[in-house]
Amino acid sequence: MPTPKNILVIRFSSMGDVAMTVPVIKTVLQQYPALQITVVSNAFLQPLFEGLERCNFYPALLKEQHHGAAGIFRLYKELKRQQKFDAIVDLHSVLRSRLLTLLFKTKGFKIATIDKGRAEKKALTRTAHKVFRQLTSTHERYSAVFRKIGLPVQLNNKEPVYSKKPVPVALQIVFSSGKKIIGVAPFAQYTEKMYPIAKMKQVVEKLAAGNNTVLLFGGGKKEAGILQQWEEDIFSVFNIAGKYSFDDELAIISNVDSMVSMDSANMHLASLFNVPVVSVWGATHTFAGFYGWGQDEKDIVQTNLYCRPCSVFGNKPCYRGDNACMNSIGEEVILNKINGL
Secondary structure, eight states: OOOSEEEEEEEEOHHHHHHHHHHHHHHHHOOOOTEEEEEEGGGGGGGGGGTTEEEEEEOOTTTTTTOHHHHHHHHHHHHHHHHOOOOOEEOSSSHHHHHHHHHHHHOOOOOOOOOOOOOHHHHHOOOOSOOOOOOOHHHHHHHEEEEEEEEOOOOOSSSSSOOOOOOOGHHHHHSSSSSEEEEOOOOSSSGGGGGOOHHHHHHHHHHHHTEEEEOOOOOHHHEEEEEHHHHHHHHTTOOOTSSSSSHHHHHHHHOOOOOEEEHHHHHHHHHHTTTTEEEESSSSSSGGSSTTOEEEEEEEEEEOOOOOOOSSSSSSSOOSSSHHHHTTSSHHHHHHHHHOO
């Protein structure tokens, strides 16, 4: 099998899963110096790939001209005109990506698709007869797809992906205060993945009282509103959510001393810059393979309940009805972890 020289990599959403592709793609490019990669993903995620040499980014506008089957066909034609690809790598394996790869396959392109290990993940998360064991990491699953097209790679998660980026001017005075800068990202896409918000506010209050500066990261408008209130209530706390571009947020994250996060995108963003993360896990579990690149397992906060994990992504309501996996974690456990970094 001839070694590919120019490949297309497909991975749409979510932010955390796309961020997990970055160290793998960087490793592939390092180990194959003649290789050129084009990544097609959601347009707003382009800053994740701007630091990679020989990596082009093609924005997918999935709510606009690339929406629906007709939009994917349009995207296919655009990509086909863009470059002469040797192979197509699908790191997503959802309806959109499968349709896109099918279109390439009909024209004779070499195709490789991720094996998500759905059966093992189902066994890990089922209620009865749970098979509780560490599954293949998502990073390894990504690298296995490149192996299918003749590009075997050796991952080394001890190597940071990116260096620090310049701090935005508006925050330079904060970073020059001499205090330890701790990022806190209290939200996640699903409630079952979130530490109780009132308890997390107490964690933030105690961190700020300990001669630390706390930077708050979040997502939507509602979340930004909550975090803005925290900024107003607590001295030495600054809300970042909704105030900076994604590129600037990455720069800010790259400069924090440590991060507190749920099983969420912020864990993966911080991991790209070798920032130590205290991650809090509830309905989900690191055994499903979504732990941050290069993170130390000693920094995981979780409870050993018989029902965990009950979900791969955290999108299922707690069948016990008490969310004990999160509610039983004391604030001091998180504080001790972050203070021990």
